[in-house]
Amino acid sequence: MEITPMIRTEIYKYLKQNGVTLTEFGHIIDLNVGTLSGIVTGNRSISVNQLDRITAGMGLPPDYFYENYIVECIKDSRLNWRKINPFLYRCVELRRLDCIQRVVSFLLDTPIYIPLLFEMAEDLFHKGHPEAATCLFENVAESERMQHSERLALCQYRLFSLRIGKDQALNLQTAARFEPYVDRLNEIDELDALKDLANVYRSLSMWDKVYKISRKMYTLGQIQYDLAHNSKKAIEFKNLSSGPLFAYIAYAELMCANACDAKGNHKQALEHIKGYADLSWVKEKDEESLYWKNQFQQWAKINIYVNKLMSGDISVLPDYVEHISGEKHIFAELLNVVEVANRYHIDIDHILQRFESKIAASQDPAHTITQAEQQVILEETVRFWYKLAKYNLLKERYLHGFKCLIEALKKAGIINHALLISNCAGLFFRFSEYADPETKVQFYAAYEEVWKKNDQEDGFSFGYN
Template sequence: MTVVNRSLRWEIEDQMKQHGYNINQLAELTGINPGNLSMALNGISRSLTINQLDALGKLFGKVPGWLYELYTEECISEEKLSRPRLVPYLVRCAEVGRNDCIDAVVSKILDSQRNVNIIYSAAEKLFHKGKHKQSEGFYELVVENVKDSFSEMLSMSHYRLFTIAIQGTDAEKNWKAVIRFDPFRNRLPENYQLDAVFQLARVCYSLKKWVEVEKYAGELEVLSTTLCSEEVAPKRHPVYYYGMAFLYKGLVLERRGFYEQSKKYVENYANLEWFEPLDEAGQKEVEQFKIWGKANLYTLEVLSGNESIINEYADYLASLNRLNDVVAGLNAILASANMYKFNVDHVLTRFAGSIGRFDLFNHDPILSERHLRYRYSRAIYEFSNGRIQEGLDETLRCISLAKNMKRYEDGFQCVALFETYRERASAQQLKTYRSAMRVREEVFLE
């Protein structure tokens, strides 16, 4: 029996004495088998699990993580280590913030390459419990310590890190995540490849990286047909990824101004009933693409200058009753109004309630980019209609959004727009502007 083990046992026995519990009472109150508890406290076996230690700590009124620094010896001895104990222990250490204990374990076990899978298992358990931030450090350890560049464990760790990194709207961070993960996308297990390439396309679309979007959309089209089998079970039905491949190709053409070419892709993903096999889940995806297809055909008509269809498009957006669709639709309507000098005040008034909720798009990269684009287009629209103060207010919102999202190119564009009308700005607008610019200068000086 080592000193550390005796210390762990001594601490528990000391608490038993203070609270007046015998082993049978302790076992009954914690739900631990009395025989196992007796052997653990008498040093006969290393039978105390981390959950049992937590149960004891809770009974004794201790904070989460109590005695964790003494528990390492329950998992690691000079002769061997216990994977069934180490993985739950590392998970709990991460959950309660005992990073000191994690560091102690890592320094002992990572001398051997075969122990990296213990770190990976802890990371996976945390990830699947939704503890993404806590899992990140473990995945980084795997990446640092796996030497085989084609290891599935390595590629999956890169995929998890990419997934964690793109959960926010920081454009700089998201682009770095794309660059880091890209070399590993084709090394993933097949059932993860579809969603990984889809996420790459999605992030690049939010960053306006059109060449990359087209590349990933092409891969998505191929993978969604070649990886369609009973052995490969992607996150969603393969028809979803097939449709998204065409949707992104169409969106890139739309953003580049090639509206007629874009329509061909819209017609493709709006009619996917032929895709096989189609179960109930697949049929739901097909129906969703019909809705998106109809909305995007309206978008392309409006962008092409068809003013007569704007009210019909607004009716359709209202019928969908989805904030995501409203911001996309209003962007098209405003872009058209700015290009062809339409008056769409009645549409903006109609959707004023929805517009007031666009600030909810503060976590999703695509929706946040759409919100930023809406504010910029709205500012131009207000200026074009002689409403200078309203235009300046919208421009200031653009600057704030671009700063928060680290979209510097968009930020410069917003600043240029404000400077155009700076002489008409109120004292309060100038104060807000100077404050925003001071923050931006600090960012650029880093």
């Protein structure tokens, strides 16, 4: 018998207290009276759907009997996936992660359930149930931790994707934990994983890592592109998340160029820019491929200007500004303008005024494809406000400069970017003699808030004067 007296007693008690017969209750909950009688007497198994009907008919919360159901109908019975699977999905709907964890713990000792749990985790991941998917992926990964399977690697990739968030310190830990598993993925997932990893390390300004991973993505992309067009054993690349196969090769070149420019190696960066500017070798002619070819050519034009600007050729600044006027993520492009202004001591007030409305109207990048890409934009936004603060402070516009610096500090605190938080503090103390008392209070309050958020264990406070 699957139903213990514990649940049956509750049903009997309800019927007796309310003077309701089994037949009447069966009509109320739209359940055959014979089925209901078998459940109540313990002679028939019960599905989660039937349990939900009974619970609703008794006027109880939908998950009222779920903990009992786990013990009576799963743990103490012969395991049956056709009964367990619907129950787990119902727990997902009701956000009963504790129930999911308890059921999964009973299943892990039986190897045949591992692939079933993995398939369910994949389904939940793609349907947008991150918490439940994380629970299942963690358990499957733990059960296969001694294996070198592709399933383990894919679990780690999904967990990486689910754990990437605004906290850059945690993002670094997440990326480092996942990186050893990348090589075990299939070719499609490996390309996506390398792209995501490169974006995370880019948001952390870890340029050596960005370059190394991007070169790996470039090599893998070239090998697979050659196989796709010149081999009888070609792999179908229909499930790539970031466009056609050639786009990964071009994107790898773009990331390598960014890394080289960030490290001051502008000559090498230009070679990588040329690598994705000329896509004449691409064989695809479909609409999506033409879109991506045009996109990379536009990025190449912009980044050639950036390369020249960073090398000291200020003459291309007007052309660069015209090219960025239609860009969606304006912080990334204006960051280059402010950086050049600070590096070569030029006035860009007229440019900032031109984009003032776009700066004011900017929002968090919720529309971007992946969390990894969002982190790049968030980090660029912080650096923009930091560089803009420096620009204004150097021009002795102290009130506006400190306002921008406080904005940068707050945003750096949100993403827990230790280097940018430190830079904000350093810039403030460099110019602190020019800060009025109210500005000092505002900055110290913002800094203390950042400290409390990112270092809960240690008390910290500034004294101001």
